[in-house]
Amino acid sequence: MTAQALQAPAARRGVPLIDGIDKVTGRARYTADLDHAGALVGRIFRSPVSHGDIVRLDVSKARALDGVIAVITGEDCPHSYGVLPIAMNEYPLARSRVRYRGEPVAAVAAVDAATAQRALELIEFHVRELPAYYTSEDARAPGAALLHDDKPGNLEREVHHTFGDVEAGFAAADLVREESFTCAEVNHAQIEPHAALAEFDALTGRLTMQSVSQVGYYLHLMLARCLDMDAARIRVVKPFIGGGFGARVEVLNFEIITALLARASAGKVMMTLTREENFLTHRARPHTDTRIKLGLRRDGRITACACEVVQRGGAYAGYGIVTILYAGALLHGLYAIPAVKYDGYRVYTNLPPCGAMRGHGGVNTRHAFERLLDRMARELDLDPFAVRRANLLQAPMRTLNELMVNSCGLPECLEKVERASRWRERIGNLPRGKGLGMACSHYVSGAAKPIHFTGEPHAVVNLKLDFDGGVTALTGAADIGQGSSTMVAIAVAETLGVSLERVRVIAGDSAVTPKDNGAYSSRITFMVGNAAIDAARNLKAVLAAAAARKLDARNEDVECGGEMFRVGSGAQSSLAFAEVVKAVLAEEGTVTVKGTFTCPPEAQGGKHRGGAVGATMGFSYAAQVVEASVDEATGRTTVDKVWVALDCGRAINPLAVSGQIEGSVWMGMGQALSEETRYVDGLPVHASLLEYRVPTCAESPPIEVHIVESRDPLGPFGAKEASEGALAGFAPALANAIANAVGLELDELPLTPDRVMAALMERRRQRRLSAARKVA
C-alpha cells in the first residue's frame, strides 16, 4: 500500500487483517489455548440464592481434599473493585452478603478439573435470605429492602436533564404523541468463553496475567488494588481475543479471582468459564422501559422531545451510571432538536449486573425514538425519509448538551439507502405480509473524557526502527477482532510512505506497550489512529533529516513515498528506505519515537453533572432500510434484506469497515428478532446458546453496505468510528417494516413469533368485538 491508496477511496477494497493468517490456520492462541502445563485448575463456587446475608461459609472440607491447593473466600480480598472510580461497590468474592444467584462466593485451585469440582461440592454455605427483586418496578416499590444501604429506593443513579424550552416546544407542535417501549435484556454472547491464566512467582513477588480483557490497563489497576500489589510487579498480556462487544471492558470477577488463586497457591492457575457462567458474569445491555414523547410540526420538524428511561441494572454498579447517562446524551447529536428533557433511572435488582454492550446506552432509546417518529410521520402523512430530512443538523455545530459535531454524512447515507432499496417505487406497493422500514442512528468515536481521568494523553503509540529496517508499532490498544492492529499498521505505513509489510504491530503487553485506554466506545481508530499518525510523522522527520543530509538538501524538500526518499524528480536525488535507515542508525543507533493524541477540553462535554458522557470528537452516522416478511399464520418474521449506509468519515480499511457495519447491523438484528435473557426467581433459564437465540447463518439476511466518507476534520485521515453506529437503527427499522407489512405496532423487543402472534390475535379479537358491536 502506498500513500496514493488512501487518496482514491473508490478503488480501495482494503487489506486483510495482519493477523488473519493466524486465525484461519488455527495458530492463533486464545487464552484457553495458552501453554498451561503445570497449571492448576480454578473453579468458582457461586451463590445459589438471589439475596441474603451470609451466615456461614465453611471451606475446611474442600481445603482438606487431596489435590486441592488453595481455597479462597471473600475474607481473602477486602478491597472492592469496579470500573467507575465513584462506584466500586463489588467484591471479587462476596463479603457478608450475596445479591444475585450465581455471584462468586468462594473459589478453589486444584490439580485437575474433577478434583476442583469435588471441592466445590464440599463447601458449606448458609444464607439468611432477604427479599429479592427481579424487576425495576418491584425494586423501586416503597418499603423494598435495599440492595445497597447507601442507595435509597434501590436507585443507583437518577438523571434529570433539560435543554431548551420543552413546554414551548410541545405547545408549538401540530402533533404530540407519547408511547412506551420495552426492550428485553440481551447478552454479548461472544463466541470465546471467558478465560484467564495467572502466574504468581512467589520468589520474586511478580504476577503475570493473561486474560480476555478489552482494557488491559483497567485489569492492571484492579489487580494492583485487589491484591494490594505494587502495579510495577504486575504484567498484563493480551492473547488473541475471541470477541468482546463490551463484555470485557469492565474488569470481571473471575479475572481477579484467578489472580488471587494464583497467589494463594504460589503458582499458575487456569480458569475457563462455562457458557452458563459467561451468562452469569453478564455485564450486557439492561432490560429497559422507555416512555417517550415527541412534538412534530406538519412539515416534519421536531419541536421537542421528552424521554423517561428505566434500566434494570442488576446487583452492582458496574457501568450503570454511564449507561443511564448515555441513554439521555445520545438523544442529541443525530437530529437538530430545539428542546430535550431526559429523566433516567438506573435500578438495582437481584440479577447479574449489566454493563456496556455495543452501542452502549443509546440503542434502546434510539429504538423508542425512531419508532415513535415513524408512527407520527404516518399520522401526518409524511414519508419516513422526509421526516428525517426535515431534522438534519448542520455540521460543524454544538448540540444543546454541548457535544461537538464536526462532520455529518447523514444526508448522503439517507440518499444511498433510499436509492439502493428502491424505496420510492416499492413502499406501499409490496404484497401483504411484506414491508419496508427505515431508521437512522449514530455513535461516538471514543469517549472524549476517559473514565479514569488522569490528564494523560488519550492515546500513545511508540515506534521502533532498527537495523533490520523493520518498523515496530507498540500499542496498548486491544485488537479483539475488529482489526485495530491492522488499522495501526496502515496508519503508520501510509504516513511513512512504506509498504504495509514493513510494519509489525505488537499490542497489549504492559511490559512492552504504552498504556492505552482500551477497546471501548469505538475509540481506537480515532484516538490510537491519530497517535499512530503522530508517531509516524515523528519518525518520518528523523528519516527525512538524515536523507536531507545525504542528499545535501533542506529537510522540508525531502519527500517520501513508495519506500523512496526524493528531492525533486531526478534519479540522482533519491535514496532507498534501507539506505536512509542505515544512515540514521549510524548516527544514533536504534530509533524510538512516540506519538500521542489528546482530546482538547472543548471536546469533553458540558459542565452539567454527567455532561462528559456522550462527549466525543466525532459521531458516525447511519441510515438503514430493512425489508421483512411476516407470516400471519405463525407470527414468524423473516428479514429478507438490509441496505445500510454509514458515514465513517473515511474508511482507512474499507474491508474491515464493511465487516464492522455488517456485524453491527446483524447484532442489532439478534436483539430485534430473538435475543432475550430470562430469569425465573433469579435463575437464568437462557444460559446456553440453544436457549439464548443468536441468529444462525440460515436466518441471517444479505446486508448491502454503502460507505459514506464525510472526511472528519479531526479524525485520522478524516476517519471516525464504524463498529457501533449502525446497530441501533436495525430494531426500529425492522419494527417499522413490520408495521408496513401487516399494520401492527409492536412496542416490545425482541419481535419473537409469540409476541407477533399475540398482537395478531389481539387485533383479530378487537375486530370481532367491533363487528359484533356493529351487529348489536
Next chain:
Amino acid sequence: MPPDGPTAKKRLLCLNVNGCARKDAVAENALLLNYLREVARLTGVKAGCDGGECGACTVLVDGAAVPSCLTLAIRCEGKRVETIEGLAAHGRLHRLQRAFHERLGTQCGFCTPGMIMAAEALLRRRAHPSDEEIRIALSGNLCRCTGYVKIIESVHAAAEAAP
C-alpha cells in the same frame, strides 16, 4: 464436561489425525474435543459452549463435519480425523483459508476453524453450493462478529478457486 482425570479408566486409541497415525491411551469418557486439544495439542479446535451449541469445535471424522464436543474420542477408533491444522500444506493456505483471510470471513477468529471445517465438508460433497446450501450447511456454526455475509462470500470464493 465429564471428568477425565487420572482416575478415569483408559483404553488404547488408534486413529489417524491430519494424515498421521496416532496411538494414545485415552479415558473412555474423554471427548474428542479434549483429546485433540490436550493430548494431540491441536488447539485450533475450539470450545465455545457447554456442548453442541456453537459449532466452534467442528472437525471432520471420515469426511463428515461433527461437533467434537459431543463425540467420544474412543468412537473414532480406526477413523480419519481432520482439524484446521491439517488444511494448510507445503507452505500454502488451503483455498478456504485463503478466501476467509482475503475476504474477511474471519474477524475475531474464534469460530473460524470450526466454520472452515464445516465449509470444507460441504465443498467436498457440493463443489459449487448455492447461497441456501451454504447457509444450511453452516447453520450449526455460530459467528458473533461477521453477520455471516463475508463468510458466505468466502465459501463461494473458495468454491471458485482450484482445490
